[in-house]
Amino acid sequence: MADFIDKTKDFATGAFNTAKLHAKIIAEETKIRELYYKLGREYYYDLENDVDDISGLEVLCEDIKQRLAKIATMKKKLESCEHLKTCASCGAVNPDKNQFCGKCGGRL
Ligand SMILES: [Zn+2]
Numbered sequence: 001m002a003d004f005i006d007k008t009k010d011f012a013t014g015a016f017n018t019a020k021l022h023a024k025i026i027a028e029e030t031k032i033r034e035l036y037y038k039l040g041r042e043y044y045y046d047l048e049n050d051v052d053d054i055s056g057l058e059v060l061c062e063d064i065k066q067r068l069a070k071i072a073t074m075k076k077k078l079e080s081c082e083h084l085k086t087c088a089s090c091g092a093v094n095p096d097k098n099q100f101c102g103k104c105g106g107r108l
Pocket residue numbers: 087088089090091092101102103104105106
């Protein structure tokens with residue numbers, strides 16, 4: 001019985017951790033969309049005003065790059081926690097029993 005409770009607790013903790021990881025990934029993806037928007041706006045401003053200094057744009061690009069790497073690491077971690085596969089086409093996470101991506105329909 002104690003063993004059963006321990007296993008249930010482990011399972012609940014695992015589910016909680018993966019839910020937290022999912023939430024973190026979504027937060028990073030939201031942040032990246034904001035950064036892309038900002039990047040586009042700043043690029044537009046620079047072009048309209050003949051600004052040659054693109055260091056501001058490079059900082060945004062670097063931020064996006066680091067967040068993408070962070071997401072990739074978190075997705076790998078999720079895959080090992082759950083039985084999951086990441087779609088090579090769109091990056092959506094799918095159960096590893098799926099043969100096709102639930103988001104884009106691509107082969108997994
Ligand atoms: Zn897909």
